Amino acid sequence: MVGGAVKEQHYDAVVIGSGPGGEGAALALSKSGRDVVVVESHGEVGGGCTHWGTIPSKALRHNVRRMMEYNTNPLFHDVAAPKRLSFPRVLKFAERVINRQVNLRAGYYSRNEIPVLHGRARFLDAHTVEVHGAEGKVLRLRAGHFLIATGSRPYRPEGVPFDHPRVCDSDKILSLDHTPRTIAIYGAGVIGCEYASIFRGLGVKVDLIDTRERLLTFLDNEISDALSYHLRELGVLIRHDEAFTQVVPRDDHVVVHLDSGKQIKVDILLWANGRSGNSEDMGLEALGIEPNSRGQIQVNDNYQTAQEHIYAVGDVIGYPSLASAAFDQGRFAASHMLCGQRDYRLVQDIPTGIYTIPEISSLGKTEQELTAAKVPYEVGHAFFKDLARAQIANQGVGMLKLLFHPETLEILGIHCFGDQAAEIVHIGQAIMAQTGEANTLMYFLNTTFNYPTMAEAYRVAALNGYNRLG
Structure with missing residues (x-):
């Protein structure tokens, strides 16, 4: 403040949040010549994806996976003892990756001359936000357009004592700051399953408490079953159809009381049951923008809220809650701000990447969805244990599964479970994005793949499925 007045600045657009959604929008607007500013509540750019979500968990998983590969490779059994990593040690590597990502993303804003203001933004009216920064500094930003990309945070229900050091x-x-001996993970969604893999890989005894009857019900059933099998093979104890009644922390342990009468005593409880959108205390309700009970903002197909000039993207709008999708949503929202339209086709068939051990990636329809819609389909499998590249890499667990129409041969779904699944799926994604005859099983049948590669799984799966047509 200067002389009691709040300094006011004018921009074409204000982007609130510097995660993937905010970054995608800000860069697109800046490159189109718009005067844009980014407001970030955290001390560094990158959002939850960089600091608490995608980047740290995947960095943790990568090093745990490498350790497991070493320990299970028969080549090293006679020359060295099994390796063990602690949780704090793999965290240090994750911190280095986070720092590199922050520097990279900060460079994007700097090179494109996009100012980043650090503080919390709150709407004063439909075209003005007030930013409260460090040391009591206050700025007012007026703009013709706004984009809310504030992300999400872990859902914290009443009755769970998150202030206790053993409840996370x-x-x-x-x-x-240590590797626990035992851990209970409450919630078996993507985050719960990924952390179950990570901690079990570190040798921690893991209880995975699932509130549903099967893991990740949005997946193809065969893939969900494979994940359950291999998590159990790793030693994860999965408890389905459970609900907590009470969490009782003690100095040396924590007890999770379940509705079924079970009491799970562990060193650490990791609560991983849902997330809440970061939309509170933003002055949205006064503008007619009403977040739901989980803090998520409703938008239309153009990512517009109840106020047409205020857009929202990313985790704060809910599904699909993927960093990759958020970046595209930000770009498409920016496109709509600029010219009143966006490319609908690019946001269809978003791949799902789940970094369990082994990892999972899916695209398109599942068997149960096609069955429910009465769409005829056939299945082609390629099992990794039969691929030369997987045998060389000692990565025989997994498969690629193609779903296709038996008459047109159109690719309807791609489901992959195993090493490099999130990379492998993109080959199929490119084919599914084509139209007409280009999106058929024939591409995989008539294309020469490098040998030996994991990509060869497409040819094997295509032949397997085509031979079923008889």
Whole structure:
């Protein structure tokens, strides 16, 4: 403040949040000549994806996976003892990756001359936000357009004592300073399953408490079953159809009381059951923008809120809650701001990447969805144990599964489970994005793949499925 007045600045657009959604929008607007500013509540850019979500968990998983590969490779059994890594040690590597990502993303804003203001933004009216920064500094920003990309945080229900050191959520777990002997993970969604893999890979005894009857019900059933089997093979104890009644922390342990009468006594509880959108205390309700009970903002197909000039993207709008999707949503929202339209086709068939051990990636329809819609289909499998590249890499667990129409041969779904699944799926994604005859099984049948490669799984799966047509 100067002389009691709040300094006011004018921009074409204000982007609130510097995660993938905010970054995608800000860069697109800047490159189109718009005067744009980014407001970020955290001390560094990158959002939850960089600091607490995608980047740290995947960095943790990568090093745990490498250790497991070493320990299970028969080549090293006679020359060295099994390796063991602690949770704090793999966290240090994750911190280095986070720092590199922050520097990279900060460079994007700097090179494109996009100012980044650090502080919390709150709408004063439909065209003005007030930013409260460090040391009591206050700025007012007026703009013709706004984009809310504030992300999400772990859901914290009443009755769970998150202030106790033995009770963590997926943010707090990144501050854990030791490797526990036992851990209970409440919630078997993507985050819960990924952390179950990570901690079990570190040798921790894991109880995975699932509130549903099967893991990741949005997946193709065969893939979900494979994940359950291999998590159990790793030693994860999965408890389905459970609900907590009470969490009782003690000095040396924590007890999770379940509705079924079970009491799970562990060193650490990781609560991984849902997330809430970061939309509170933003003055949205006064503008007619009403977040739901989980803090998520409703938008239309153009990512517009109840106020047409205020857009929202990323985790704060809910599904699909993927960093990759958020970046595209930000770009498309920016496109709509600029010219009143966006490219609908690019946001269809978003791949799902789940970094369990082994990892999972899916695209398109599942068997159960096609069955429910009464769409005829056939299945082609390629099992990794039969691929030369997988045998060389000692990565025989997994498969590629193609779903296709038996008459047109159109590719309807791609489901991959195993090493490099999230990379392998993109070959199929490119084919599914084509139209007409280009999106058929024939591409995989008539294309020469390098040998030996994991990509060869497409040819094997295509032949397997085509031979079923008889």
